[in-house]
Amino acid sequence: MPSPTAPDSRVTRLFSRRATLRRSVGLLSSFRFEQTAPEKFYGGLAHDTVDLIGDLYTGATGTGLSGTTVVDVGGGPGYFADAFHAVGSRYVPIEPDPSEMHAAGLRVGGAIRGSGLALPLRDGSVDVCFSSNVAEHVSAPFVMADEMLRVTRPGGLMVLSYTLWWGPFGGHETGPWHAFGGEYAARRYARKHGREPKNRYGHSLFEVGASDGLRWARATPDGTLLAAFPRYHPRWAWWLVKVPGLREILVSNLVLVMQRR
Template identity: 50%
Template sequence: MAWAPTLRRSVRLFRAFRLEQTQPDVFYGALAADSVGHVGQYADLAGCRMLDVGGGPGYFRQAFEGAGASYFALDADVGELSGLGSISSRTVLGSGLELPFADETFDVCYSSNVLEHVSDPWRMADEMVRVTKPGGITFISYTVWYGPWGGHETAPWHYLGGHRARRRYARRHGHEPKNRFGESLFPVTVAAGTRWARNQTGAEVLDVVPRYNPAAARWLSALPVVREVVTWNLVIVLRRR
């Protein structure tokens, strides 16, 4: 079945999303399969060389390799890379803010739910464009701060402030959240992503759309303020010049 941003797809992803903390293999497995279809709308994955920035333990590797891609992963955390056991080949330990690759190396440069975890998100976005070949695709997806899940496990208390939500979580659970506001979680907005896409000069902007919403609801993401709440996750797709 061809990939399409239908209501049924949105419902399926939101149901899987509820299991992100308790059954990550269910959520990330569903998201990986969906990502193959989504990225495949812009690039031929068969035979392409792709980089997954923040690839983590490898939930996406099998899906993209199954589509024929030569998959490389980068992560800054050894613990994340080994989360599913042994670390796979073509895996690199490094920073998304300084990708250890030459200019114009990959046909596809992909990142899912990572941008909100780095202190300088648009520097990472620039780096992703830099290592993408001319004509290649840069696909960036991130969790929007003012969306219902913007605070990750501290949501919805992040609406009262990230630091306050972090302190509340620590008091309630007796330990810090995995995603610590100001250290490993930062407020990234739809407005900031749209502005970066408009102002960068290295690539043509193909799409700036909500990731999980059905196509019929995508017009909401054009409304200032409203889009920050209804867009759980934003996708920016570019073609390298």
């Protein structure tokens, strides 16, 4: 088994070829559209996510995504649906907030309203269960991770990607002031803009670190950690995950790749 912080080259081989500086710059530049033009931001992120999940699934199982059932926990209005359908997957977003489900006016057949903390699916019922930039918005992120593993079939893949609190985007729109405390940053945002931030600390935004996720991944009896790496960094910067302390600040978004036992 690989070191818990060292990517398994078998699993990450395909995706590592895509993890270039050009990709990193492109994704970073698109973040400014997340709230002002979400369809533009999430459109590009959708294709990158399909590449990520597809490459990891092929690396872990030897087969592609065609014919698989893919569950997206916290899938919102389903921006990723078309990209997954294009590669032959059955895409099922699960979202607890009805306003988020209908925010973009999209219609995704099979979308489910439900909580990530108690997924309304049978044990071992899906090939891939992933969550992108959601765990930091959940008060008990590793209860959600346990649920994601539960619904994944043995041999299937669970991919959890989340924003690290101490990284540059940890406070979301309240950053970089979150470094001085989440509540302070939220109050400062409200004073400056005359409204509460969308991501309110302690209600819809929580502190979660790289070490938290790695600790959970090592300890869970239901899955094997295949790889852990920074989602948006070029391949040559993946070593940052190996360094305690430094990873909390510089990794920004951690990907945990788990195979269901």
